[in-house]
Amino acid sequence: MLRKVPLIVILGSTGTGKTKLSLELAERFGGEIISADSMQVYTNLDIATAKATKEEQSRATHHLLDVATPTEPFTVTHFRNAALPIIEQLLAKSKPPIVVGGTNYYIESLLWDTLINTQDEQATDEHEQPLDSLTTLELHKHLAQIDASSANRIHPNNRRKIERAIEVYRSTGQTLTAKLQEQRQQPGGNRLGGPLRYPHIILLWLRCQQDVLNVRLDKRVDGMLQQGLLSELRQFHDSYKGVTAEYTKGVLQTIGYKEFVPYLEKYNTDQDAKLEAYLQLHQYQLPSKEHLLTMTEDEAQLAESLQLLSSCCEELKLVTRRYSKKQLKWINNRFLASKDRQVPDLYELDTSNVAAWQEQVFKRAECIIESYRQEQICEIEPMAKRVHPGADLDEETSNFCGICERHFIGEYQWQLHLKSNKHKRRRESKRRKEREAEAEAATKASQIQTPIEAAAADKEA
Structure with a gap:
């Protein structure tokens, strides 16, 4: 029996071969590709953003490439509102949508439903001060006045998230905290989002040994x-x-x-x-x-x-290698170790050996998708979900380390910091300086003579 057409999502760090696999799967299953890359939505910089070449784009229909000019804003909401109708149209035609890209929060906006749906994020009352005119610190203080819980949850330096929380309040009249609370109460909802939008989703995670990927x-x-x-x-x-x-x-x-x-x-x-x-x-x-x-x-x-x-x-x-590790961490934490979150099966494909691509990557992906569509048992097992070590800790609180002068969001990150060698070294350095200062002050105090001591010293002289 043929199952309904799935939404295929290709995850992975930059440089793992996502574009290559998306083209092969689009040709194999008659699908169309939806780019989930926050930089490739803009015109220009085709080489710098590693955009699919014109020859590659001719092999399969691509969506959401070159849809914005460099001078206009394009947010995750713009992306979601543009991508969802495309997915619906393709599914209605029984054509598999293939979402591919390295902007993982773009991908999340498609997979999970959310109650936060501001059609015009930039719309503000004529009496409201434009957000661009405020510093990040001023924005955070403003957020604390209208939504203290969100201000406590969002890092004071994360301007994008701060602006997002303020825009939700301005455009809906509800705080982001209230929206998220309502979202959590939905069946399948949790602190990261609501329930899955689609019942049939296949997640393919392209992995590569870090040393191989760096080269x-x-x-x-x-x-x-x-x-x-x-x-x-x-x-x-x-x-x-x-x-x-x-x-x-x-x-x-x-x-x-x-x-x-x-x-x-x-x-x-x-x-x-x-x-x-x-x-x-x-x-x-x-x-x-x-x-x-x-x-x-x-x-x-x-x-x-x-x-x-x-x-x-x-x-x-250096920045590209660092970004690849950040993408890896995001997938691990948000897809594999999210407590109480509805997450589709995630299949790992190792792309370290380019010479073995056909067997290790394409054919395995083909088997996973075909087995799913035919409702057959797949010999390739999905990755096991794991429990995040901070799953039971409060992730909606902030702490400030006066020794290191850094903010930390969530109890887990705070506990990690307190146990870190860097914090311990700075703490010990501060204590040592305090002891030295106390000793110096004591020495100076001992050298100061009282009037009686001074008179006695003069008499002896």
């Missing part, structure tokens, strides 16, 4: 240069540098752009052309620090700009 990510950055990254960044920078100086909103926060701003602001297209010629001559291999010291006289004129470009590339590699 792969570094090579991808090097490959971007050869694909024309420098020219793409220059064109984008010159077009939008006057729009805003904040690299924290929209596509301006893209990993792959902001790391190169120091170079883009210091040099122009003339220098770009010289570097491009050098890179072509050297097969797009950036010089090492040692080679920079032994360059020819002609090449030495490029040394400073090459060094800065190399620094930008190294920063991009």
Whole structure:
């Protein structure tokens, strides 16, 4: 018996092969691809955001690529409101929607229902102060006045979440706390969201050994240069540098752009052309620090700009590796270790060995999906759910460490911090300084003579 068409979701850190698998599954099952990437929704920066190439896009219908300009806001609500009708239309046609991307909170907005549905997040009363005019600290204080529980739950530096909580109140008249409480009381709801939207969901998690992934990510950055990254960044920078100086909103926060701003602001297209010629001559291999010291006289004129470009590339590699680990942590905590949350079966696919892709990745994914559709027993077991060590602790409280001068949201993070070596070292350092200060004060006090002692000393003299 053929089961209803499932919603297929491909999760995974950047560089694990999500685009490749999505194309293969779309061709195999006649599906269409919905991009869940917060940066790929914007036009421009195709190379920097690792967008599916035109050739790849021709292999299957893609949705939600290039749907916003770099100067307009595009939030998770915009994404959800655009993606849900597409999913419904595809399911009605018995075509599997294939959601793929690295922005996991975009994916969550599709999988779980929520009562927080503001159609116009930006709408404000004419007498209300625009949020952009306030600092993050001012916003947090404002949130504390209208929704103390949310202010206690959201980190004071997390501007996006603070703004979101305020916008919910402004647009609905209810606090985010009240909305979440109502959401929890729904069948299948919990602190992270409501019940699942769809009864038939398959989650495929592409994994890769971190050391293998790090090498792969570094090579991808090097490959971007050869694909024309420098020219793409220059064109984008010159077009939008006057729009805003904040690299924290929209596509301006893209990993792959902001790391190169120091170079883009210091040099122009003339220098770009010289570097491009050098890179072509050297097969797009950036010089090492040692080679920079032994360059020819002609090449030495490029040394400073090459060094800065190399620094930008190294920063991009570092940030990309860090982001891949953050994505991994999100999936572990939100999909595998969420207490009382309805989570579809999650299947792990190891992409570490590219040579074994066909057997280890594609055929296993094909087997999982086909077995599900045919309502047959699948020989591949889903991952076991686990209990998060902080499951029974209060995750809606905040603590401030006066020693380390840091805020912590949730009792679990707070307990981890108190047990950390970093905190213990700082605590001991503070205690040592206090003891030294007390000893110094005591020494000074002992050296101060009372009037009687001073008179006695004078008499003896």
